Amino acid sequence: MPTPLAEPYWVCWNQSLAERMQLPLVANADILGVMAGTALFQGHEPIAQKYAGHQFGGWNPGLGDGRGLLLGEWLDPSGVYWEMHLKGAGKTPYSRFGDGRAVLRSSIREFLGSEALHGLGAPTTRALALAGSTEAVYRETLETGATLMRVASSHIRFGHFEWLAHRQDIDQLKALTAFTIKHHFPQCQDNADPIVSLLRAVIEQTAQMIAYWMAYGFVHGVMNTDNMSIVGETFDYGPYAFLDQTRPNAVYNHTDAEGRYAFNQQPSVAFWNLQRLAQALAPLTDSQLLAAAVSDFDQCHRKHYYELLNQRLGGSSERPIEPELLDEWLALLAAEGKDFHTPFRRLANLPLTEWPGLKDDFIDAPRFAAWCARILTQTEADETERQRQMLASNPVTVARSHHLQAVIDAAQTGNFGPLESFFAALQDPFTERAEWARWHQPPAAAAPAPILSCSS
Incomplete structure (x- = not known):
């Protein structure tokens, strides 16, 4: 169950997403109660998910939802399922030594970053709501506690399959794979080999996601396999950044000293991560067929990437x-x-x-x-x-790091006007408006590149 958050207040409610989900257009006290961990949606039973993953290339079996809870799923009247996940919900069995909390700074970054990618047309999780509180949370300094409501079509990660394969729990691995095919890739069910077909579908959607990142200058920053969505949505916004200066080897995550997750390494890392997924699926089918499927990733990625650049250059x-x-x-x-x-x-x-x-x-x-x-x-x-x-393909508003920091600085003084303005501009990134002029500007030429941590 969530741990209640002290004296919660609304920071931002994504009205356009709420309309798409056919939820209330205006945030209300009942939903704030869910954000604060003092109430639940009717019929929802929160769970903390267990998974594993490769972090910076090293195997870590001790991972799981350490500061977030999957509250449940919402079926909107049009028949679309949305999974609702509360970040900053408190400690779980997988928190290890963490406090289970999120802070306003990083929650604002995820809220705006995910909606920025969505505005560009990129596949991504979405941010529905953001609440602040009077609760103090210690990171590098004392910060303001917050919760973020993330929605996605699925919260299944590559790391879920890796965990079950690592445990050699073949029955559960089969069950998870069957669930994934049934609910997210039903077109694979009638294939001669549904599991190979599933992997090919994941490769296609992952390739499309990475193509958007590369075509629009997005650096994820921490492409561990536990941060890879099985449905190819940009997942877990930590030390991300959009390029300012065109630097192919740009790294913004201060813990990535070797540049494993540099901008120009993202396609090769995605390929490596898909290899790990194929290994996890190998107990269920012919490993050579899985390996052959993964070998098509580069061609698939290039196809999507050049389509996007072709569009951007006319x-x-x-x-x-x-x-x-x-x-x-x-x-x-x-x-x-x-x-x-x-x-x-x-x-x-x-x-x-x-x-x-x-x-x-x-x-x-x-x-x-x-x-x-x-x-x-x-x-x-x-x-x-x-x-x-x-x-219609080249944005005038980009979620640049200096704009994100300006919004955060204002929010930490209780001024949410810049957040609302920047959010509106990012939802319509290809339109120039006088009231958004400040968000159209690149940083000063002498401005240093941002240095970000995973708590970002």
């Missing part, structure tokens, strides 16, 4: 831009340390005839000019459609 779906040119654009940005986001948006705002004039923005002007001359022959022929597509 190519048509019928005659997409050559991958070499898509790669060259990002290589050009990286070579000169350009911002990752604003150059895309600038191209979107300009007619094609003005693209060559941007060469003066680059130190290596001939390199840009050569790239520009080639890509202009491969963009969407209809100028109106090309610009519409690019403006």
